[in-house]
Amino acid sequence: MLRCTNITKRYGQLQVLKGVDLEIAKGEIVSLVGSSGAGKSTLLHILGTLDEADGGEVWLNDTSLHTLRGNALAAFRNNHIGFVFQFHHLLPEFTALENVCIPGWLGNRNKKQVEDRAKELLKMLGLENRIDNKPNALSGGEQQRVAVARALINNPDIILADEPTGNLDSANAKELHQLFFDLRKQFNQTFLIVTHNEELAAQCDRIVHMKDGKII
Numbered sequence: 001m002l003r004c005t006n007i008t009k010r011y012g013q014l015q016v017l018k019g020v021d022l023e024i025a026k027g028e029i030v031s032l033v034g035s036s037g038a039g040k041s042t043l044l045h046i047l048g049t050l051d052e053a054d055g056g057e058v059w060l061n062d063t064s065l066h067t068l069r070g071n072a073l074a075a076f077r078n079n080h081i082g083f084v085f086q087f088h089h090l091l092p093e094f095t096a097l098e099n100v101c102i103p104g105w106l107g108n109r110n111k112k113q114v115e116d117r118a119k120e121l122l123k124m125l126g127l128e129n130r131i132d133n134k135p136n137a138l139s140g141g142e143q144q145r146v147a148v149a150r151a152l153i154n155n156p157d158i159i160l161a162d163e164p165t166g167n168l169d170s171a172n173a174k175e176l177h178q179l180f181f182d183l184r185k186q187f188n189q190t191f192l193i194v195t196h197n198e199e200l201a202a203q204c205d206r207i208v209h210m211k212d213g214k215i216i
Contacts, residue, residue: 008055025190028206121152
């Protein structure tokens with residue numbers, strides 16, 4: 001479903017990615033592990049079209065991502081790729097419900113349908129009584145679950161998660177781990193997860209190791 005071939009990336013004199021090949025199947029949960037500086041987050045950002053490779057190709061289903069530009073690229077990213085980061089990046093002036101709705105509204109979808117979908121997701125994630133709370137009134141675990149709901153709002157083909165449990169305590173981290181697997185069971189959702197959390201990595205279908213800008 002998602003595949004990349006011979007991805008290279010350089011920042012100045014530093015060669016961060018040195019010809020990376022990776023393929024992920026529909027419904028697969030894959031962890032990407034390696035020491036700091038191995039190139040994990042850089043690869044994730046390129047796969048998610050948040051950064052541009054110097055060379056190589058990225059495909060999501062039948063779409064060549066490296067050929068998209070401007071508004072077409074932004075629209076494709078919004079509709080087909082969900083993101084969960086270590087820090088939730090919720091907008092503080094908006095409620096949980098509004099934060100979840102934003103990608104749907106940006107996609108010019110029907111406002112009521114987006115809100116109904118957001119309420120459904122927040123209820124599924126145990127946040128039905130928190131939808132009107134702003135981020136500063138939510139716990140860290142609740143904030144991250146709102147971020148997961150936001151990533152799901154447009155029914156993406158894949159969710160890319162960059163250290164999603166890195167800012168959570170062990171109890172909330174375990175809950176988020178289980179949530180990913182519940183979402184795979186319910187929606188056949190695909191995940192690529194950059195993590196230092198060995199427990200999460202061990203639970204995934206496959207562990208991909210990176211070292212010095214290469215998959216080993």
